[in-house]
Amino acid sequence: MKKNLFLMGLAMMGLCTFTACGSDDDDKKETVETTVIQDSEYDAIINQYVNNVVMPTYRELKQKNSALYNAVVSFGDAPTDAKFQAICDAWLAAREPWESSEAFLFGPVADFGLDPNMDSWPLDQEAIVNTLKSQQWNTMQWTGDYDEDDEAIAAAQNVRGFHTLEFLAFRDGKARTLSDVATSDNAADYVYNADNATAWAQYMRNTAQLLVDDVTLLVDAWENGYADEFKNHSGGDFTSGLSCIEQLIDGCIDIAGEVGDAKIGEPYTLYVSGRTQEALYAVESWYSWHSRDDYTNNIYSIRNAYYGSRDGSINANSLSKLVAKYNPTLDTEVKAAITTAAAAIQAIPQPFRNNINSKEAMAAMEACSELSDILEGQLKPYLQNNTK
Numbered sequence: 001m002k003k004n005l006f007l008m009g010l011a012m013m014g015l016c017t018f019t020a021c022g023s024d025d026d027d028k029k030e031t032v033e034t035t036v037i038q039d040s041e042y043d044a045i046i047n048q049y050v051n052n053v054v055m056p057t058y059r060e061l062k063q064k065n066s067a068l069y070n071a072v073v074s075f076g077d078a079p080t081d082a083k084f085q086a087i088c089d090a091w092l093a094a095r096e097p098w099e100s101s102e103a104f105l106f107g108p109v110a111d112f113g114l115d116p117n118m119d120s121w122p123l124d125q126e127a128i129v130n131t132l133k134s135q136q137w138n139t140m141q142w143t144g145d146y147d148e149d150d151e152a153i154a155a156a157q158n159v160r161g162f163h164t165l166e167f168l169a170f171r172d173g174k175a176r177t178l179s180d181v182a183t184s185d186n187a188a189d190y191v192y193n194a195d196n197a198t199a200w201a202q203y204m205r206n207t208a209q210l211l212v213d214d215v216t217l218l219v220d221a222w223e224n225g226y227a228d229e230f231k232n233h234s235g236g237d238f239t240s241g242l243s244c245i246e247q248l249i250d251g252c253i254d255i256a257g258e259v260g261d262a263k264i265g266e267p268y269t270l271y272v273s274g275r276t277q278e279a280l281y282a283v284e285s286w287y288s289w290h291s292r293d294d295y296t297n298n299i300y301s302i303r304n305a306y307y308g309s310r311d312g313s314i315n316a317n318s319l320s321k322l323v324a325k326y327n328p329t330l331d332t333e334v335k336a337a338i339t340t341a342a343a344a345i346q347a348i349p350q351p352f353r354n355n356i357n358s359k360e361a362m363a364a365m366e367a368c369s370e371l372s373d374i375l376e377g378q379l380k381p382y383l384q385n386n387t388k
Contacts (some may be wrong), residue, residue, distance in 0.1 A: 035326045035386045042241030042387075043231075048308040048317040049248060050227050056310060057101045058222060062215045064094040068165075069208040076201035085175040087204070091165060092290060094211075098162065099297035102255045103305045106247055107230070108221035113146035116157040117214050121284045124158040125187035128167055131159045132190075135199050137206050165207045166287045168200060173289030173351060188281070242387045245319065246380065252302040253376045256341070259298050260368025263291075264345075264352075264361055271356040279356050289351035295364075299342040302371070306334060327382060334379055337371040344368075 068090040075083040098118065105115050131139055142156040169176060171191070180191040192200050229236065233244050263284050270279035285291045304310050308318030315321070324331035344367035349355040 037322070037326060037383065037387045039241045039387055041322060042245050044317040045308065045319050045322060046231055046233070046241060046244045046248075048315055049305060049319075050231050052315070053304050053308060053310060054101075054104055055219075055222060055227065057097050057304075058215065058219050061094065061097040061101065062212075062219050064090070064097060065208070065211045065215050068094045069205075069212050072165075072201075072204045072208040076205055079178060079197065079201065081175070081177045084169060084177060087165075087169045088175040088288070091162070091169055092288070095162065095285070095290060095294060096297055099294045100301045100304065100310070102258075102298050103251045103301035104248070105254070106251055107226050108218055111146065112214075112217060112221070113148065113153065113157070114214050114218050116148070116154070116161075118161045118211060119163065120154075120157045120161050121163050122282050123163050123167055123287075125167065125190070125281075127155070127159050128164055129187040129190050132196060132199055132203050135202070137202070140206060140210060160207055160210050162211065163285070163287075165204060165211070166285065168204050168207070170287040170289075173287075242383065245383060248305055248319065249375055249380045249383075252305055253372055253380070255298050256302060256368050256372035256375060259295050259341075259345070260365045260372065263295055263298075264365050264368070267353075267356045268361055268365065280353055283353045283356065286351070286353040289353065291352040292345055292348055292350060295345045295352075296342050299338060299345065299368075299371075302375075303338045303342070306338065323379070323382075326386065330378060330382060333374055337367075337374045341367040341371045 068087070071083070071086045071090040075087055101109075109115055131137070140156055140160045142150075142153045147153060171180060176192055178192060178197075180193075182189050182191045230238055230244055230247075233240055238244050238247070267279045267282040270276075270282055280286060283291055285294045300312075303312065306318065306320050307313065308315035308320070320331055320335065323334065341364070344360070344364040348360040348364055349358060352361070355361060
């Protein structure tokens with residue numbers, strides 16, 4: 001009987017010990033602090049993003065589109081091979097700020113249809129050649145409120161913008177010349193000659209003018225209200241600092257997905273299915289052989305938005321610095337994914353149009369997908385779940 005009492009006592013002591021340990025663990029769990037980001041912490045980041053990333057990018061685009069227009073006008077005044085080359089140089093210079101803006105294709109650029117106005121692709125070579133032959137320049141214009149489903153608007157956008165001018169200025173990765181010879185009757189092989197010289201120069205001029213008009217509208221819209229609306233998050237879609245940061249991230253997610261799934265992925269899918277000619281035409285900037293740099297600059301637009309700068313440095317008032325403060329592991333993962341995606345794109349053999357199904361192109365698609373997944377599946381939910 002004493003033995004049984006003794007064992008019962010030990011059992012009770014063990015139970016008490018167990019209970020006490022469980023209580024300690026519960027206490028510890030209750031005292032673990034959840035990260036809380038104050039919404040006001042986003043204000044400096046938003047101001048830095050607008051004032052030192054978005055606006056300087058658009059202003060540079062405006063300046064370089066004006067320089068492109070001037071090069072086109074100079075060519076029309078006295079055409080030479082050297083002036084064809086000058087147009088190409090100016091086009092390449094203007095592409096950098098445009099492609100570096102694609103992480104923030106929201107607000108006026110979306111509301112006014114300025115992205116497809118300036119950057120519709122794939123090229124509609126047949127429509128471009130028909131416009132050149134007919135000289136019906138009004139086909140480049142559209143009026144009214146923008147509707148992405150309006151076929152008439154889409155038709156106008158398909159014969160203007162950067163890629164129409166690319167078609168008119170470049171051939172096989174080089175500047176066109178006054179003495180080019182057509183290699184086929186296909187629209188894609190249409191060349192400048194004495195018979196179409198006047199119309200060709202006018203088409204380039206009209207296209208360059210529309211690029212200037214579009215970016216002027218874009219800059220004016222940001223400078224005259226939209227920038228303040230976004231920074232103050234005082235109404236509309238933006239009612240808090242977090243809502244602005246969500247938009248910043250959504251823009252990054254969109255372009256990461258577009259580069260991997262559309263710009264690289266769609267030509268790849270067409271190519272491996274045997275539709276090689278369609279695959280070639282689906283490649284953005286294939287006349288200039290500038291695809292890799294376009295896509296890399298798209299990734300840099302993500303970097304710039306996240307770093308709060310345009311030169312690869314990480315600004316003190318950046319989303320990166322804020323995330324590093326609260327979750328350094330996540331910040332490291334985001335930065336690594338950005339760097340990996342840009343490097344993977346640059347690793348694709350040049351030109352991309354000749355290496356659509358390369359192992360490097362496949363690696364670049366995967367890197368862009370991983371970047372998109374981290375932004376959408378980790379970064380955005382982390383901020384949403386930890387902001388007060």
